[in-house]
Amino acid sequence: MSDTALLPQGTAPIKKQYLLANTPAPIPDDDAAEGSTSHFIGKAGDANNVDDARNESSGPRRKKWSKEERKNKRGANKGRRFQKVRDELELCWKVAVGKPCEFGSECRNTHDIKAYLAAKPKDIRFPASDTLSSSPPFVNNSGQDDPMSGDDPASIDWSVKCPVYETIGECKHGLKCRFLGGHARKENGEIILTADDTKKATTAIAETEVNFVGPDTLKLIRSKKFPHPKADAYLKELEAQNENGKGKDSQTTTTELVVIAEPEPDAADHQISAQTTVTPAEKTEELSQVDTPDVPTRFTEKKRLDWKGKTYLAPLTTVGNLPFRRLCVDYGADITCGEMGLANSFLQGSKEEWSLVRRHPSERIFGVQLAGNKPSLLVPAAETIGTICEGNLDFVDINCGCPIDLVYKQGSGSALLDAANKLGKIIVGMNRALGDVPVTVKLRTGVKEGRNTAHKLMPRLGPEWGAAALTLHGRTRQQRYTKLADWDYIQQCVQAAREREAEEDLPPVPIFGGGDVYSSQDYWEKLDSSGVDGIMIGRGALIKPWIFTEIKEHREWDISSRERLDLLRKYAEYGLNHFGSDTPGVNTTRRYLCEAMSFQYRYVPIGLLEVLPGRLNDRPPPFQGRDELETLLASPDSRDWVKVSELFLGPAPESWTFTPKHKSNAYGAEESQG
Numbered sequence: 170m171s172d173t174a175l176l177p178q179g180t181a182p183i184k185k186q187y188l189l190a191n192t193p194a195p196i197p198d199d200d201a202a203e204g205s206t207s208h209f210i211g212k213a214g215d216a217n218n219v220d221d222a223r224n225e226s227s228g229p230r231r232k233k234w235s236k237e238e239r240k241n242k243r244g245a246n247k248g249r250r251f252q253k254v255r256d257e258l259e260l261c262w263k264v265a266v267g268k269p270c271e272f273g274s275e276c277r278n279t280h281d282i283k284a285y286l287a288a289k290p291k292d293i294r295f296p297a298s299d300t301l302s303s304s305p306p307f308v309n310n311s312g313q314d315d316p317m318s319g320d321d322p323a324s325i326d327w328s329v330k331c332p333v334y335e336t337i338g339e340c341k342h343g344l345k346c347r348f349l350g351g352h353a354r355k356e357n358g359e360i361i362l363t364a365d366d367t368k369k370a371t372t373a374i375a376e377t378e379v380n381f382v383g384p385d386t387l388k389l390i391r392s393k394k395f396p397h398p399k400a401d402a403y404l405k406e407l408e409a410q411n412e413n414g415k416g417k418d419s420q421t422t423t424t425e426l427v428v429i430a431e432p433e434p435d436a437a438d439h440q441i442s443a444q445t446t447v448t449p450a451e452k453t454e455e456l457s458q459v460d461t462p463d464v465p466t467r468f469t470e471k472k473r474l475d476w477k478g479k480t481y482l483a484p485l486t487t488v489g490n491l492p493f494r495r496l497c498v499d500y501g502a503d504i505t506c507g508e509m510g511l512a513n514s515f516l517q518g519s520k521e522e523w524s525l526v527r528r529h530p531s532e533r534i535f536g537v538q539l540a541g542n543k544p545s546l547l548v549p550a551a552e553t554i555g556t557i558c559e560g561n562l563d564f565v566d567i568n569c570g571c572p573i574d575l576v577y578k579q580g581s582g583s584a585l586l587d588a589a590n591k592l593g594k595i596i597v598g599m600n601r602a603l604g605d606v607p608v609t610v611k612l613r614t615g616v617k618e619g620r621n622t623a624h625k626l627m628p629r630l631g632p633e634w635g636a637a638a639l640t641l642h643g644r645t646r647q648q649r650y651t652k653l654a655d656w657d658y659i660q661q662c663v664q665a666a667r668e669r670e671a672e673e674d675l676p677p678v679p680i681f682g683g684g685d686v687y688s689s690q691d692y693w694e695k696l697d698s699s700g701v702d703g704i705m706i707g708r709g710a711l712i713k714p715w716i717f718t719e720i721k722e723h724r725e726w727d728i729s730s731r732e733r734l735d736l737l738r739k740y741a742e743y744g745l746n747h748f749g750s751d752t753p754g755v756n757t758t759r760r761y762l763c764e765a766m767s768f769q770y771r772y773v774p775i776g777l778l779e780v781l782p783g784r785l786n787d788r789p790p791p792f793q794g795r796d797e798l799e800t801l802l803a804s805p806d807s808r809d810w811v812k813v814s815e816l817f818l819g820p821a822p823e824s825w826t827f828t829p830k831h832k833s834n835a836y837g838a839e840e841s842q843g
């Protein structure tokens with residue numbers, strides 16, 4: 170009998186030679202990197218509470234937690250605060266890029282370049298892939314010593330390369346860039362910024378993020394002046410129908426009115442608006458809150474989603490940010506979806522919410538996910554997103570799975586599973602508002618444990634309301650991550666949806682399942698046995714972003730520690746390109762890199778396992794890796810994650826703190842997620 174056979178069930182079967190027998194597991198110290206004044210930012214009930222991370226740029230706001238709020242934060246680390254790290258001396262950004270500043274001497278930031286560069290910390294060396302190694306110090310930077318070191322100003326290292334400049338041929342942070350030596354030269358005592366025009370021209374399309382929402386647009390949205398005529402017309406239609414006395418008992422079945430792929434004349438909307446008197450906003454609100462009867466469905470010409478055989482990276486709040494999605498695309502993810510955004514916050518013009526629609530051009534099939542509790546929020550939010558992101562949006566997903574109390578109690582997320590008629594109106598309205606952009610739905614199996622309901626809801630979503638794709642996470646809201654996803658039930662739901670489509674002679678919509686998939690073998694077995702068109706991958710991708718390669722190549726990849734370090738290097742590079750290469754950008758990148766490592770350290774290298782494939786929920790006993798780097802990358806200590814970040818991003822400033830989103834020692838502490 171092997172040693173591991175004696176270990177309790179659910180223990181990862183690590184080969185004897187790697188086990189640190191009788192050595193207690195290191196106690197994860199998630200507070201190590203946290204400053205003494207950590208407090209949660211954001212108001213209770215505030216939409217942005219869902220992801221405090223997005224408030225990074227806001228000032229600290231202290232608040233007392235009610236008992237209920239404390240419960241809601243269970244499993245997550247309380248007291249997370251991420252303040253923007255700034256330069257000691259702030260240089261005016263216009264001066265930083267060589268432009269005149271209209272405020273002149275009145276500008277609140279310095280224009281004294283010499284003083285700024287004298288106070289600035291030394292440039293950071295971003296390591297090239299071929300300088301990484303699996304033994305300490307893990308990056309070999311020798312031979313790159315700055316020939317002019319000691320030169321004036323001492324902060325510039327002329328031998329560094331700026332990861333942003335190297336990608337796009339220019340760096341918009343100019344003198345503020347922490348890799349300044351990569352795009353500057355000294356001429357007659359002056360620092361001159363350089364640009365690579367050829368690179369700029371060749372990378373313009375492949376590297377420029379899209380769906381950037383500027384301050385003028387946000388202002389329009391905030392002042393309620395951004396038009397959403399289709400949503401307005403639809404909401405009036407709902408209201409008129411309600412006034413016509415159709416109550417809950419006189420529901421209109423919509424099936425006979427379904428016309429798939431028949432273009433809806435725009436005139437119809439105008440007609441409706443002309444005929445109906447203006448509705449007071451309050452009234453619409455009131456109407457849309459009740460689970461009112463169905464309205465006739467008229468589908469616009471929609472793009473059909475051909476997702477069969479494609480890999481799908483799940484939407485992941487905070488950790489599923491744009492640099493992470495890019496990384497997963499590199500490893501083979503075909504479909505990506507932004508982090509859950511709240512319809513309400515979109516309509517309030519929240520900068521943080523609108524940052525969630527950003528897309529990198531490498532994301533081939535990209536969607537935005539919305540959460541909300543009524544048509545009067547979700548439909549105008551969808552139309553606004555559709556208008557702003559026109560041409561750069563492949564689908565909009567409705568979140569019907571988020572379990573957190575703050576969302577659920579407002580009737581959003583998984584609460585919509587129990588409000589079928591309202592959900593129907595939301596889907597129909599969003600479909601109209603979005604024109605040819607398809608609407609998809611992500612759901613859980615039900616709300617209460619032991620009371621699955623998705624098999625009743627799923628057959629209605631496509632045929633009755635026009636959902637273009639469905640993803641089913643095989644757990645109830647109550648179940649969360651404590652038990653395995655129910656793949657037998659996923660199969661039942663697929664069958665129920667397919668039967669309805671067959672009865673009505675409708676083409677099948679893509680159905681994706683999700684839950685616990687962690688290896689290529691598991692992926693293909695579950696795909697075959699459940700009948701889904703594909704599987705959405707969440708934690709599997711967070712712990713091992715290369716899972717998409719494994720799936721596509723039908724193999725389990727014993728990835729080396731050096732390759733994993735290179736993956737983190739790539740993530741840092743993408744982070745700097747997205748968040749910026751100035752001091753705040755570097756430290757935001759560092760923060761998200763640590764956030765990513767708070768999942769990636771959980772990977773147990775498969776070369777260390779006695780039995781393959783590895784399983785997501787298996788807990789490893791303390792082990793050592795095959796080399797020092799492998800051991801380091803398995804460390805649950807957040808101070809080690811910061812150390813790894815320093816290989817790419819230089820020393821973390823003293824003022825910089827980090828507390829992971831989830832308690833790192835709490836496997837299955839993802840309860841507070843969707």
Ligand SMILES: Cc1cc2nc3c(=O)[nH]c(=O)nc-3n(C[C@H](O)[C@H](O)[C@H](O)COP(=O)(O)O)c2cc1C
Pocket residue numbers: 483484485486487488508509538568570571611642683684685686705706707708709839842843
């Ligand atoms: C950290 C984290 C963040 C998540 N954020 C979201 C989200 O924003 N929207 C959503 O629909 N689901 C979210 N989920 C749920 C996942 O999309 C997925 O459905 C779930 O993790 C089950 O898949 P898995 O077992 O492969 O992880 C999140 C899950 C985790 C662990």
